[in-house]
Amino acid sequence: MCIGVPMRVVETGPGWAVCEDGDARRHIDTMLVGEVRPGDWVLVFIDAAREVLAEEEALKIRDALAALSAVLQGETEVDDRFPDLVRREEGR
Numbered sequence: 001m002c003i004g005v006p007m008r009v010v011e012t013g014p015g016w017a018v019c020e021d022g023d024a025r026r027h028i029d030t031m032l033v034g035e036v037r038p039g040d041w042v043l044v045f046i047d048a049a050r051e052v053l054a055e056e057e058a059l060k061i062r063d064a065l066a067a068l069s070a071v072l073q074g075e076t077e078v079d080d081r082f083p084d085l086v087r088r089e090e091g092r
Contacts, residue, residue, distance in 0.1 A: 004043040004050060005065065006058035009036050019044060021062075 007019035007028065017036055019028045029048040030036055041058035042049035053061070067078040 002045050003065070004045045004061070006041055006053055006061045007044050008058075009038050009040045009042060011038060012036055017042070017049065019049075 005021055007021045007026070009017045009019050010025070011018040012030070012035075015029065015031050017028050017030050018025055019042060020026075026044070026047060028042065028044055030042070031048075033042060033049045033052050036042060036049065036052060041053040041055055043051040043053055043058075043061070063082065067082065070078055
């Protein structure tokens, strides 16, 4: 199974970008998504950008992946990582 990771573009060239996720930087193939600019967010699968994301969506995915990591380490309280879902459930 492959999980997409949201990464922010920091540098670009024809068909590629350097993207960061926290402290990690990777050289990413952007041929499937076309031209991207520094500051854009992309969803990355195996060092290839598959989709350009709005920042809000990228941050939601990042929070969901952080929650998954926390649960795998035994943490049970992860509602704070899903405020949009908690508010919807509470009828706000």
